[in-house]
Amino acid sequence: MAARAAGGQRVIVDILQWLLSPEEWSGEGGILARLLEHIAYTLLVIALAGLIAIPAGLWIGHTGRGRWMVTVANALRAIPTLGLLFALTLVLLPLLPGASAFIVPSIAVLVLLAVPPILSGTYSGVEAVDPAALDAAHGIGMTGRQVLRSVEMPIALPLLISGIRAAVLQVVATATIAAYVGLGGLGRYLIDGLAISDYVSTAGGALLVALLALALDAPFALLGRYIVSPGLTGRTRRVRRPTTDPTPAGGTA
């Protein structure tokens, strides 16, 4: 037990040394480059997923049509991420040239994973709008488009943000795994480290990924606090149902 603890401490010192050594940070495959890659992939994927899921969620919530899409998106969650990633890579591999053969399937899977939380966040945000508020908006002569823009969207914002937040975490985590099929980013340290049984760089990479996830999550927590209309954060907030878990889904899987 004592020997183990001593070994553990030495490993921790080694990991810190790895993390703090300047030569690990610089260069093409250095920590800084990997970190920036990871962030770039995450931003790209969230932007793509948002372009698909936000309009779709607004449309479903506004018209009440197409709810099956939310059900399908949620059911997709039962498919293991690793399986989805590998299956899509195997299918696309022969169709794509060069390095894109590894990057395109990874990005596609990441987008596929980021869509459901954003979609159900947007949709349930719009759907949770008090019908009385909609009646009032129609009553003062607002058009459907105006109702969507100035009533439904602001009220849906908190759940929309928590949907994006869940998607960001999902993407940061899954981009790590996508290193197995050749994606760059911090996952390289984990996958390559595991492959050569180098625990120091594996754990160092894991620590960096965990810190990145926390760092990317923090702005959303603040955003949720400041971007939301003040009228919604006061006593009137009561109407919101207690379904604020990171994946605001109906659990239809």
Add this chain to the structure above:
Amino acid sequence: MEWILDHLDDIKSLGLQHVWLSGVPLLLGLVIAIPVGWLATRTRWLRGILITGSGLLYTIPSLALFVLMPLVLGTSILDPLNVVVAMTIYTIALLVRSVVDGLTSVPDEVARSATAMGYTSVRRFFGVDLPLAVPVIAAGLRVAAVSSVSMVSIASLIGVDQLGDLLIDGFNRKIAGELLAGILASVLLAVAFDLLIRLAEHTLTPWRRVQQGASA
């Protein structure tokens, strides 16, 4: 399809491993999340800390958590205990919030009636508050179950065996049938857990059926 039929025994034993690695943490997480959630509803300042803290735990990517567990636990990297503890942490992270939401959704008049009937706070918790919170907790548990089954597969990357082995081996050797078997078995397991939780919820909330019967 042929691959699946030829390897049923392998799939079964890996599937059993998968049931252990995802099921045990779900139970442990539930057992721990209930008192933690109860504490959070009792003490205002603890509530923020516990909910934010458990939320933060959930942000840590699973592969990173699996890899970092040996540092915390002093285990070897191949020890399945790493996966069990990591998955338990995720379950707690998801369920504390559900338990708090469930317990606070109990209507005030119900809680007051119970107190007026002479229920002590402990008896009220187990006899009134907790049973009424079951639907909300069950909803959280269903989300946790589906994501656990998916996340456990990732443990194959660190060398802990379960259905994820089929995914990795199928990918590396380009055996589509094996990859498909891994995906199908994992989805089936997730559905089975989901049904089990729904069944338990149904059994534990007999009053809902009475209400439904009366309104029909």
